[in-house]
Amino acid sequence: MSKSSNGYVQTTALPKGMHFSDDVQLEDFNATVADKWQGTVADKHDMVMLGRTQVLRRNFSFISILGFSAVLICTWELLFANLLFALTDGGTGGLFWGFTVTVVASIFIFLSVAEMASMSPTAGGQYHWVSEFAPAFCQKFLSYISGWVLAMGWQGAVVGLSFVVGTIIQGLISLSNPSYEPQQWHGTLLIISVVLFCIVFNTSLAKKLPLIEGFILLLHIIGLFAIVIPLWVLAPRNTPSVALFRFNNGGNWPTMGVAYMVGLLTALSSMMGYDCSVHMSEEIKDASNTLPRAMLWGVGLNAMLGYVVVITLCFTITDPQALLDSETGFPFIQLFFNVTHSYTATHIMTAIIIINIVSAVISEIATASRQIWSFARDDGFPFSNFLKKVSPGWNIPLNAVVVSFGCGVAISLINLGSSVALNAIVSLTMSALLSSYMLSIGCIFLKRLRREPLPLSAFTLGRWGLMINAVALGFLFTFFVFCFFPTATPVDATTMNWNIAMFGGITLFATIWYIFRGHKKYRPPVNIQNRKL
Numbered sequence: 001m002s003k004s005s006n007g008y009v010q011t012t013a014l015p016k017g018m019h020f021s022d023d024v025q026l027e028d029f030n031a032t033v034a035d036k037w038q039g040t041v042a043d044k045h046d047m048v049m050l051g052r053t054q055v056l057r058r059n060f061s062f063i064s065i066l067g068f069s070a071v072l073i074c075t076w077e078l079l080f081a082n083l084l085f086a087l088t089d090g091g092t093g094g095l096f097w098g099f100t101v102t103v104v105a106s107i108f109i110f111l112s113v114a115e116m117a118s119m120s121p122t123a124g125g126q127y128h129w130v131s132e133f134a135p136a137f138c139q140k141f142l143s144y145i146s147g148w149v150l151a152m153g154w155q156g157a158v159v160g161l162s163f164v165v166g167t168i169i170q171g172l173i174s175l176s177n178p179s180y181e182p183q184q185w186h187g188t189l190l191i192i193s194v195v196l197f198c199i200v201f202n203t204s205l206a207k208k209l210p211l212i213e214g215f216i217l218l219l220h221i222i223g224l225f226a227i228v229i230p231l232w233v234l235a236p237r238n239t240p241s242v243a244l245f246r247f248n249n250g251g252n253w254p255t256m257g258v259a260y261m262v263g264l265l266t267a268l269s270s271m272m273g274y275d276c277s278v279h280m281s282e283e284i285k286d287a288s289n290t291l292p293r294a295m296l297w298g299v300g301l302n303a304m305l306g307y308v309v310v311i312t313l314c315f316t317i318t319d320p321q322a323l324l325d326s327e328t329g330f331p332f333i334q335l336f337f338n339v340t341h342s343y344t345a346t347h348i349m350t351a352i353i354i355i356n357i358v359s360a361v362i363s364e365i366a367t368a369s370r371q372i373w374s375f376a377r378d379d380g381f382p383f384s385n386f387l388k389k390v391s392p393g394w395n396i397p398l399n400a401v402v403v404s405f406g407c408g409v410a411i412s413l414i415n416l417g418s419s420v421a422l423n424a425i426v427s428l429t430m431s432a433l434l435s436s437y438m439l440s441i442g443c444i445f446l447k448r449l450r451r452e453p454l455p456l457s458a459f460t461l462g463r464w465g466l467m468i469n470a471v472a473l474g475f476l477f478t479f480f481v482f483c484f485f486p487t488a489t490p491v492d493a494t495t496m497n498w499n500i501a502m503f504g505g506i507t508l509f510a511t512i513w514y515i516f517r518g519h520k521k522y523r524p525p526v527n528i529q530n531r532k533l
Contacts, residue, residue, distance in 0.1 A: 028530075033057055033395050040286045042458075050122050051528035052282070052377075055390045056397075057207070060284040064210035066294040066301070067217030069277040072363035074161075075302035076224050076309040077356045078270040080332040081164050083313065085487055087324055087331060090263025091248030092238070092314040098264035099271075099310045103303045105475035106271045110299050111461060112441045112472045114292035117278045118459035121287035123374040124525060125278040126150055126436035131524040133443035140524045141514060146439050147375040148510035149503070153432025154368035157273070158404060159191060159411045160426035161361050165354055166190030171328035172350055176343055178327065184415050191412035198362040199405045202369065206396045209366065216359045223352040224305055227336075228312045230349070235316035235339045243314040250324070251488035261482045265430070268479055270306060272433050274298055276363060279370040292459035369404045373397035378528070379521040382513075424498030431503040434480045438473065445469035455531060 029044045031054035038044060039058035047054050060068065079086075079099075086095040116129045127147035131139050169190055170182045201209060238246075249259040274295050281287045284294075316339070317323065323331035323338075332353075336346040376387035391398045415422040447454060448466045461468050486497040514522070 030054065032390070032392070037395070039284075042286055042288055046121055046288055047282075049529060049531045050120060050525070051530055052122070054282070055395065056123075056283045057395045058283055058285050058287075059207070060210045060213075060280060062290050062294055063217070064213045065277050065280060065284050065290065066297055067213035067215075067220070068210075068280060068363050068366075069274055069295060069298040070301050071213065071216045071220050071356065072276045072360045072367065073271065073273050073298070073302055074220070074357055074360040075270040075306040077353050077360070078164075079267070079306060079309045079313070080227075080353055081168065081330070081357070082266045082269060083331045083335075084324065084329070086263050086266040087248065087317070087320045088250040088263070088487060089248070089253070089259045090266075091246050091320060092243055092317055093245045093247040094260045094263040095267065096244050096310055096314050098260065099267040099306060101264060102267040102271045103306070105268075105472070105479070106274075106299050106303070108468050108472040108475060109437055109441070110274050110295055112444070112465075112469050113275055113278070113437065114295045114459055115457060115461050115465065116440060116444060117281065117295065118288045118292045118457035119455040120529075121278075121281040121284070121291055122525070123279050123282045123370045124378070125275050125281075125371070125374075126440040127375060127380075128525040129440040130443055131526045132529070133440070133447050135446070139526060140519070140522065142439060142443075143524050143526075144380060144514050144518055144522050145507060145510050146436050147378075147380045149428075149432045149506055150436045151368075151372045151375055151381075152506050153429045153436075154279075154364065154371050155404060155407045156411070156426045156432075157429040158195065158361060158364045158368055158408050159422070160429055161357055161364060162191040162194040162408065162412070163187065163415070163422065163426060165194050165357050165361070168330060168333070168350065168354055168357075171330045171333050172347060175328050175333055175337060175346065184419060187419075188412050188415045191415065192409055194358055194361055195365070195405060195408040195412070198358065198365050199401065201362045202365050202396070202401050203394075203398065206394070209362075213363070216356075216362075219352075219359070220356055221301075221305065223356055224308060226352055227349050228308060230345065231312050231316045231335075231339055235335075236318050238315050238318055240315075243311075248320065251486075253489060261478075262485045262487065265479075265483060265485075267306075267310075268483075269430060271299070271302065272430065275433070275436070276367040279367045279374070282370075289458040365401065365404050365408075369397055369400040372403065373400035376400070378523045378525060380518070382517075384521070420494055420496075420498070424502055427497065427499040428502040428506065430483045431480065431499050432506075434476055434483060435503070438476045438480065441469050441472050441476070445473060 026044055028048045031038050033054055037057035038054055043058060090098055120128055120132060122128045127143045130146045131143035134142050166187045173180050247256055249256050251259055251262060253259040277291060277295055281291050284290050323334050326334035328334055333350055336349045340346060373388055375381060376384040381387055387400050389399050411425055484497055484500040486495055488495060
């Protein structure tokens with residue numbers, strides 16, 4: 001190692017573009033895991049710089065974390081599952097052009113996120129970056145609110161996908177048995193079963209999770225073609241003009257433009273959430289280099305697979321209204337049956353989607369537990385001492401995993417009383433993600449605008465950073481406004497999008513808690529780390 005003229009210590013053991021800071025001494029590195037799980041020299045440097053102890057195993061490689069993020073987002077699976085909303089608002093034309101806009105937006109958003117992940121590869125993710133990059137006078141409060149909202153959003157995501165799995169299963173039963181009447185307690189039991197199944201992979205099989213994610217990635221790719229090939233071979237075709245330029249305003253919005261923007265949220269939900277891999281960063285080998293590459297490869301892979309599904313749906317859905325009227329509640333199930341005329345084929349094709357979404361829940365529980373563990377590590381929650389504990393030998397945040405399971409069960413029980421209330425809670429995920437991206441990207445954008453120094457990183461946007469951040473913020477603000485819109489008008493208590501109430505409620509609660517308790521206990525990450533700019 002040698003000291004360079006810029007005041008940093010350089011080493012060939014670090015990724016290209018990375019440097020040792022004078023403020024960091026590797027002798028200060030602490031770990032409670034075996035040497036083989038401590039990662040590279042760069043990982044140790046980052047942990048000292050972040051002021052953290054290595055307590056989790058670094059057993060995720062590029063392929064396994066790529067599988068983790070690509071499977072969790074489950075782009076093409078959600079395009080099928082949420083087809084009802086896309087056909088209602090926007091139609092096939094809205095689906096195609098909406099997905100195109102979403103892909104473009106995702107590139108700018110996750111280029112920005114990838115850079116911050118390379119600068120500070122920590123399980124805290126957005127709330128850490130807000131603390132590090134926000135103006136000093138407001139960094140603690142904004143970081144605290146971001147941590148609360150994002151943690152609650154990821155908890156809601158676990159139940160949200162489990163609920164999708166349960167209702168798809170009920171839809172299949174309805175197809176095979178028209179006399180079946182879905183009951184809310186059926187759905188609740190299915191949600192709990194999915195969450196319980198996925199908890200096993202996050203506890204007893206936690207050591208094998210990277211290997212499992214690599215296998216599921218193959219299923220994520222191969223399963224797509226097992227579905228679209230029969231559709232292309234057997235289904236009738238639309239002309240290109242009908243497939244790509246047929247729009248629908250089934251939500252009775254004042255203009256087709258508003259209907260398109262509301263329907264765009266279907267595509268958006270299939271491409272948001274790649275920060276999931278960030279929350280696993282303290283379990284990734286060579287995280288500052290591997291993490292941004294895996295995140296961006298995940299965006300590209302899912303975008304390509306998503307386009308295959310979008311084009312397939314646009315050209316093979318010749319009678320959208322018939323699918324919207326399906327008794328199954330899921331147009332894609334009816335589409336499979338109409339095309340194959342086979343219950344068996346429909347069940348197999350739908351089962352592939354179910355398996356992949358269940359696999360996504362496995363990753364979501366891992367993400368949600370790491371998020372609440374990291375925030376508890378900074379004393380952001382009540383009972384943080386319990387939540388931040390990492391059991392010796394397990395080397396996973398076991399208490400946080402158990403709490404994630406408990407939250408999943410508790411939220412699912414709400415479905416017994418009101419499915420509207422359950423949907424209100426799980427809808428928080430989208431607004432939580434978008435707001436966390438806006439806050440963190442907005443903070444680094446402000447630093448760039450003020451020409452303030454930024455940390456060195458293995459992945460950097462360079463001179464394009466200001467423009468990329470600005471475009472990302474423009475997309476995010478627009479999406480954030482429309483994520484609170486209901487699916488259709490007129491609106492009543494059952495059709496209302498209660499996302500605004502949940503987002504406002506969590507923000508208000510976190511603010512009140514911060515005023516009376518949180519500001520005394522919470523330790524913002526910027527006060528802990530050993531990096532000076």
